[in-house]
Amino acid sequence: MTPMVSGIAxxxxxxxxxxxxxxxxxxxxxxxxxLTASELAWHGGVSxxxxxxxxxxxxxxNLIALERQGxxxxxxxxxxxxxxxxxxxxxxxxxxxxxxxxxxxxxxxLRRARTCYDHLAGRLGIAVTDALTSxxxxxxxxxxxxxxxxxxxxxxxxxxxxxxxxKGQRALxxxxxxxxxxxxxxxxxxxxxxxTRFFELGWTERIRDSRALAITTEGQKGLKxxxxxxxx
Amino acid sequence: MTPMVSGIAxxxxxxxxxxxxxxxxxxxxxxxxxLTASELAWHGGVSxxxxxxxxxxxxxxNLIALERQGxxxxxxxxxxxxxxxxxxxxxxxxxxxxxxxxxxxxxxxLRRARTCYDHLAGRLGIAVTDALTSxxxxxxxxxxxxxxxxxxxxxxxxxxxxxxxxKGQRALxxxxxxxxxxxxxxxxxxxxxxxTRFFELGWTERIRDSRALAITTEGQKGLKxxxxxxxx
DNA sequence: GGAACGCTTCGGCCGGGGCCGAAGCGTTCC
DNA sequence: GGAACGCTTCGGCCCCGGCCGAAGCGTTCC
Numbered sequence: 001m002t003p004m005v006s007g008i009a010x011x012x013x014x015x016x017x018x019x020x021x022x023x024x025x026x027x028x029x030x031x032x033x034x035l036t037a038s039e040l041a042w043h044g045g046v047s048x049x050x051x052x053x054x055x056x057x058x059x060x061x062n063l064i065a066l067e068r069q070g071x072x073x074x075x076x077x078x079x080x081x082x083x084x085x086x087x088x089x090x091x092x093x094x095x096x097x098x099x100x101x102x103x104x105x106x107x108x109x110l111r112r113a114r115t116c117y118d119h120l121a122g123r124l125g126i127a128v129t130d131a132l133t134s135x136x137x138x139x140x141x142x143x144x145x146x147x148x149x150x151x152x153x154x155x156x157x158x159x160x161x162x163x164x165x166x167k168g169q170r171a172l173x174x175x176x177x178x179x180x181x182x183x184x185x186x187x188x189x190x191x192x193x194x195x196t197r198f199f200e201l202g203w204t205e206r207i208r209d210s211r212a213l214a215i216t217t218e219g220q221k222g223l224k225x226x227x228x229x230x231x232x
Numbered sequence: 233m234t235p236m237v238s239g240i241a242x243x244x245x246x247x248x249x250x251x252x253x254x255x256x257x258x259x260x261x262x263x264x265x266x267l268t269a270s271e272l273a274w275h276g277g278v279s280x281x282x283x284x285x286x287x288x289x290x291x292x293x294n295l296i297a298l299e300r301q302g303x304x305x306x307x308x309x310x311x312x313x314x315x316x317x318x319x320x321x322x323x324x325x326x327x328x329x330x331x332x333x334x335x336x337x338x339x340x341x342l343r344r345a346r347t348c349y350d351h352l353a354g355r356l357g358i359a360v361t362d363a364l365t366s367x368x369x370x371x372x373x374x375x376x377x378x379x380x381x382x383x384x385x386x387x388x389x390x391x392x393x394x395x396x397x398x399k400g401q402r403a404l405x406x407x408x409x410x411x412x413x414x415x416x417x418x419x420x421x422x423x424x425x426x427x428t429r430f431f432e433l434g435w436t437e438r439i440r441d442s443r444a445l446a447i448t449t450e451g452q453k454g455l456k457x458x459x460x461x462x463x464x
Numbered sequence: 465g466g467a468a469c470g471c472t473t474c475g476g477c478c479g480g481g482g483c484c485g486a487a488g489c490g491t492t493c494c
Numbered sequence: 495g496g497a498a499c500g501c502t503t504c505g506g507c508c509c510c511g512g513c514c515g516a517a518g519c520g521t522t523c524c
Contacts (some may be wrong), residue, residue: 007258010249014246014248014321017246018245018246021482022243022244023240036503037501041501047485048500048502052502061329070491071500072501081323082327084323085317087322089242091317092295093241095314096241194484269470281474282513302470304470
């Protein structure tokens with residue numbers, strides 16, 4: 001018998017992520033937005049021509065997807081599964097011996113609040129999750145959860161409208177392991193809706209060239225009033 | 233501002249998995265057992281000296297752990313998180329353009345029944361999950377679930393004893409995305425207990441040098457009687 | 465004690481793949 | 495139409511890292 005053939009395919013995908021430039025590119029796309037080739041070249045720390053090669057490879061393997069728009073080419077992660085795989089790897093990273101742990105202001109900003117694909121993560125994500133569960137708005141059983149009627153009414157008051165029962169399509173309430181806090185935070189449709197609403201309310205703002213989020217003054221106020229959250 | 237530093241750590245871990253020999257070694261360890269360096273060299277398709285180098289790297293990054301025993305050295309996956317990350321990558325692999333999809337007898341055996349770290353996967357894993365949920369023994373809400381009282385009594389009849397309430401420690405009932413079936417199957421403590429019990433009952437047997445499982449004649453009978461499962 | 469065994473370390477070979485700049489192609493702007 | 499822009503393709507350089515066999519070290523067996 002010959003060794004597992006499936007290891008070859010596994011190695012191929014992992015090797016694609018296992019290059020510093022490509023890993024940086026994928027990290028930059030982890031917030032779910034689509035970026036242009038030049039922006040990604042910058043994130044990868046390589047020239048435009050080199051980045052172009054990387055993007056072609058990632059596209060061919062269906063890790064990222066391309067959308068043409070005029071003379072720009074926008075790339076985004078191909079699916080939530082890709083984001084999930086990268087997030088899982090990040091978790092393993094945090095178990096690895098601490099060598100490349102900058103813990104500078106950049107890293108601290110990420111740990112405080114960031115987007116994870118399309119939902120909130122970091123201490124902010126955890127705080128919101130905790131607030132909703134401790135009040136009985138969300139029931140977290142193991143690695144997933146459900147929204148209570150009371151929770152649904154509460155969310156309405158801050159302008160988040162979700163039906164508690166959603167047949168088919170995307171899961172309403174999933175959880176995602178937070179690599180910096182090592183605890184689960186809210187993901188799924190609910191996580192996405194909350195994150196979107198926070199932006200609409202002007203509570204959070206993206207920090208330029210980063211997945212990190214800034215919490216605005218209104219955000220501080222709103223989070224305290226609606227959720228009882230005061231983030232140090 | 234400089235590009236994300238965390239991409240470096242991500243790339244390092246992914247690159248470790250992104251080598252064919254190492255990916256094969258990790259795949260071989262995915263069933264949760266510990267194997268010797270020579271066995272792993274064979275799985276990786278490389279010489280003992282080369283394998284030794286790979287194992288040292290994987291150890292240093294905390295992807296695998298070492299247990300000395302006499303003149304043997306047993307290696308196993310370092311944690312469930314590592315298994316989870318690899319499984320997530322496997323899922324992405326199944327989305328990738330089909331090039332390395334052998335679909336030979338080996339692959340078919342894996343798709344039929346296999347272990348995934350410490351629980352059942354493949355069509356068998358899905359069938360058991362479906363049987364338990366359709367009878368109301370397990371409630372699967374989104375990506376996790378809970379065991380009902382009735383489910384607990386049923387499991388007792390086949391000799392699986394679990395407390396429905398388990399505070400602290402490992403989650404009783406988690407789910408894990410099956411890369412071959414693309415649907416969630418039972419994982420967590422419950423998944424592990426079921427898998428163990430199937431071995432004890434002699435319903436399943438490991439196929440030599442593989443994560444694939446054989447379903448014995450008693451297994452066919454038991455699965456049909458207890459779960460109503462008939463696997464083609 | 466000696467032989468067999470399991471595994472690691474070392475030295476040297478070699479190839480794949482990442483990098484860049486120059487050039488080419490398509491789009492947009494005025 | 496021409497210039498600026500965004501991106502890709504091509505050619506050539508170079509280095510990282512995987513591979514092996516030989517040798518070394520520790521354990522086990524008799």
